[in-house]
Amino acid sequence: MEILVYGIGGVGGYFGGKLAEAGNSVSMLARGKHLEAISKRGLEVESINGNFKVEPTVATNDVSEVSTPELVLLGVKSWQISEAAKAIKPLIGKNSMVLPLQNGASNVEKLLQVIPENNIIGGLCHIISFIEAPGKIKHTALEPNIIFGELDNSKTRRIEQLKKTFDSAGISNSIPEDIQLEIWKKFLYITTVSAIGGLTRVPIDKIRESDYLYNLMQKTAQEVKTVANAKGIAIKNEHIEKAFELVNSQSKGTTTSTQRDIMDGKPSELENFNGYIVKEGEKLQISTPVNLMLFELLLPMENTARKA
Numbered sequence: 001m002e003i004l005v006y007g008i009g010g011v012g013g014y015f016g017g018k019l020a021e022a023g024n025s026v027s028m029l030a031r032g033k034h035l036e037a038i039s040k041r042g043l044e045v046e047s048i049n050g051n052f053k054v055e056p057t058v059a060t061n062d063v064s065e066v067s068t069p070e071l072v073l074l075g076v077k078s079w080q081i082s083e084a085a086k087a088i089k090p091l092i093g094k095n096s097m098v099l100p101l102q103n104g105a106s107n108v109e110k111l112l113q114v115i116p117e118n119n120i121i122g123g124l125c126h127i128i129s130f131i132e133a134p135g136k137i138k139h140t141a142l143e144p145n146i147i148f149g150e151l152d153n154s155k156t157r158r159i160e161q162l163k164k165t166f167d168s169a170g171i172s173n174s175i176p177e178d179i180q181l182e183i184w185k186k187f188l189y190i191t192t193v194s195a196i197g198g199l200t201r202v203p204i205d206k207i208r209e210s211d212y213l214y215n216l217m218q219k220t221a222q223e224v225k226t227v228a229n230a231k232g233i234a235i236k237n238e239h240i241e242k243a244f245e246l247v248n249s250q251s252k253g254t255t256t257s258t259q260r261d262i263m264d265g266k267p268s269e270l271e272n273f274n275g276y277i278v279k280e281g282e283k284l285q286i287s288t289p290v291n292l293m294l295f296e297l298l299l300p301m302e303n304t305a306r307k308a
């Protein structure tokens with residue numbers, strides 16, 4: 001398959017690497033020292049499932065060097081989606097699929113403003129990975145997987161073909177009954193833990209020891225559920241329970257990618273997580289005081305990170 005991976009970070013680097021290793025033609029859009037290293041030495045992936053190294057078909061920071069892809073994997077952060085969508089638009093052909101793997105509930109919404117609806121696939125992923133050094137991705141925990149599907153959940157031929165591509169690359173994957181619900185289930189978890197993680201600056205095992213913080217996470221999750229339900233997304237208490245099973249079962253030292261960005265003083269996905277709940281709550285006249293507090297507490301730091 002002819003693939004463009006736009007953003008070769010923890011997510012794009014790992015999944016793009018696996019697809020290239022399996023013999024797909026994978027072009028990689030990166031920049032700076034990371035691009036220099038990939039162009040010179042290829043992309044190295046150190047993974048708990050086995051290390052590997054791949055050579056991209058094209059490594060570039062200029063999409064005009066890439067031919068029309070059958071699949072674009074978006075590996076940028078959720079706040080970079082609109083810019084990425086504008087950049088890839090000229091490349092998109094009738095049969096191109098654009099698959100966002102970001103956390104967040106509004107990625108498809110943002111893509112729809114730029115890319116035709118029939119080119120967009122819904123998606124999300126699980127992994128713990130990051131850029132360890134220019135040209136090198138490190139996968140440290142979780143069995144990586146991709147959950148994806150048509151926006152209307154129909155089981156089309158292209159979705160089946162994409163499944164075969166992921167299967168033959170050894171990427172665990174699934175096509176759910178309701179892709180929007182899956183996106184929101186992950187969003188529920190990540191929004192519940194990331195801002196509190198960023199504020200406390202400790203991993204999940206330390207956060208869950210505190211009754212106060214555990215309760216705060218419960219309140220955060222309930223607000224996400226209320227907003228989801230008002231938007232027609234069927235998040236139920238059982239999904240909150242599942243999210244808390246995850247909170248309780250994560251191994252010591254676990255942090256989320258957004259928490260790590262906040263702790264490192266980098267621009268984070270705060271606005272697309274708790275900020276999104278606040279914004280949607282306002283539109284729907286739903287009060288979201290806990291998400292608002294978390295958002296406002298982190299906002300000055302976020303603004304500073306963005307100025308830098």
Ligand SMILES: NC(=O)C1=CN([C@@H]2O[C@H](COP(=O)(O)OP(=O)(O)OC[C@H]3O[C@@H](n4cnc5c(N)ncnc54)[C@H](OP(=O)(O)O)[C@@H]3O)[C@@H](O)[C@H]2O)C=CC1
Nearest residue numbers: 007008009010011030031076077078102103127128129257
């Ligand atoms: N990492 C993880 O463990 C997981 C992350 N996620 C989600 O996946 C998404 C991606 O996260 P993650 O992989 O951690 O992010 P990273 O920051 O590691 O990767 C994003 C990459 O995209 C690059 N990029 C952005 N814009 C451009 C551009 N215009 N040109 C070239 N390169 C560009 C960035 O470069 P630069 O650094 O120069 O900006 C960076 O290398 C997020 O939504 C995250 O929440 C989901 C599951 C797990």
Ligand SMILES: CC(C)(CO)C(=O)C(=O)O
Nearest residue numbers: 125126127255256257258
């Ligand atoms: C929760 C987790 C680790 C699962 O993939 C994640 O999405 C992240 O860290 O961004």
